[in-house]
Amino acid sequence: MxxxxxxxxxxxxxxxxxxxxxxxxxxxxxxxxxxxxxxxxxxxxxxxxxxxxxxxxxxxxxxxxxxxxxxxxxxxxxxxxxxxxxxxxxxxxxxxxxxxxxxxxxxxxxxxxxxQPIIIVARADAPFKTLQEMVAYAKANPGKINRGSPGAGIISNLAPLMFERQAGIKTTHVPFTGDSQGIQALLSGTIDIHGTTITGPLPHIQSGKIRVLGVMDNKRLPQLPNVPTFKEAGYDVEAxxxxxxxxxxxxxxxxxxxxxxxxxxxxxxxxxxxxxxxxxxxxxxxxxxxxxxxxxxxxxxxxxxxxxxxxxxxxx
CATH class of the missing domain: 3.40.190.150 (Bordetella uptake gene, domain 1)
Structure with a gap:
């Protein structure tokens, strides 16, 4: 770098x-x-x-x-x-x-x-592999999912919050003072999901340590061609x-x-x-x-x- x-x-x-x-x-x-x-x-x-x-x-x-x-x-x-x-x-x-x-x-x-579209990433061993599975898990276990963000007023917190309101679920928000801290917390298992952009977690995504649940864009990312957008998953969210x-x-x-x-x-x-x-x-x-x-x-x-x-x- x-x-x-x-x-x-x-x-x-x-x-x-x-x-x-x-x-x-x-x-x-x-x-x-x-x-x-x-x-x-x-x-x-x-x-x-x-x-x-x-x-x-x-x-x-x-x-x-x-x-x-x-x-x-x-x-x-x-x-x-x-x-x-x-x-x-x-x-x-x-x-x-x-x-x-x-x-x-x-x-x-x-x-x-x-x-950079906002994405939601999950720890590799999370009990859900897709957005739909995450929503179902959150509804069955209100507040049990710990969701990280780089800060309360940052778009990568606001966009997942907007999605939660639309999907009718509630997670426990864990704000950090930057994206790298949230990614490290995800890798260590302290949190379950994290709102972010692709730049920080990309190496961990490629190594299989982090899973991407969805992309808040109107098209799939060229770096993640197999990851569906939120709209493809049935949620009208772009951020x-x-x-x-x-x-x-x-x-x-x-x-x-x-x-x-x-x-x-x-x-x-x-x-x-x-x-x-x-x-x-x-x-x-x-x-x-x-x-x-x-x-x-x-x-x-x-x-x-x-x-x-x-x-x-x-x-x-």
Whole structure:
């Protein structure tokens, strides 16, 4: 992983330096360097850097609020963009009392860049092998299934919770402070199932230590061709961890279109798609208008569910 990060950093730097005197586009990532999202963004910017100068700046902290606030208050000249996610553009409005930015008003959509469908995985020796069997077991044993998640307000908890309400079952939620802790708990047998995305558990899935019960997408994952979607199993559930590029509000239309075109040209290349999928990411592009509608629909979908949970709020 370290060698991959090093190569991506060097590729981005070299590409930026070779592009002459053009203004540099700064892509602000709300996570630490080396994480799955950061590696994917660096893969993307390394390719972008072949046609325009671009750098990545990591600004982790406060569940992404620090980076989001920084970009929201940046000059709207088209050369600073933010990697917006479920949390920063929707969920944090509920989880924080004093959010310093408005996710629906302070940004201009540029393009979707990728997504990961939520999956539910189970320990290999769990007393159920499919979603239907898990539902039947949960109904016969209310609260007996221990379900892990990377955190209460994260999409990989909210989506399984939505599924439980639809299926009429109840598990015992065990929140962790990150995905890796939940996966380790699953491997040790401390929990029975876990809501996650494919990147973290993939090696354990391939080795047979973890079983995937279902994929919350409208199609099967190329990495898991034999695993049915929730819809195939009879449950109308789709949920994604999604990643976007947004610019400060007021960014000129021409600047947005320029960046949108450059990014979409990379996202649709077969070689890039193959590299992205190898790390568990599904590339997704599109127009600024389509992204704006998508963010609004996701906001309207998940914020009411979060509010219904009455979680303890944090202050920025």
């Amino acid at each position: 370290k060698s991959l990060i090093t190569r991506l950093l060097l590729a981005t730097a070299v590409a930026s330096g070779s592009a002459g005197a053009q203004p540099v586009t700064k892509v602000v990532v709300p996570f630490t360097a080396g994480g799955g999202t950061d590696v994917y963004v660096r893969l993307l910017t390394a390719e972008l850097g072949k046609t325009l100068p671009v750098i990545v700046e990591n600004k982790p902290g406060a569940s992404g609020n620090i980076a989001a606030d920084h970009v929201a208050k940046s000059r709207p000249d088209g050369y600073t963009v933010f990697v917006g996610t479920n949390s920063t553009l929707a969920n944090n409005t509920v989880l924080f009392d004093k959010l310093p930015y408005d996710p629906l008003k302070d940004f201009t959509p540029v393009t979707h860049i990728g997504y 994604y961890a999604w990643y976007t590029l947004v610019a400060p509000a007021g960014t000129p239309h021409e600047a947005v279109e320029r960046l949108n075109k450059a990014v979409n040209q990379v996202l649709t290349r077969e070689d890039f798609v193959a590299k992205a999928r190898s790390m568990g990411m599904e590339p997704r592009g599109g127009s600024p208008e389509a992204l704006g509608k998508y963010i609004r629909s996701e906001y309207d979908r998940w914020v009411p569910l979060l509010k219904s949970l009455e979680l303890t709020k944090s202050t920025y």
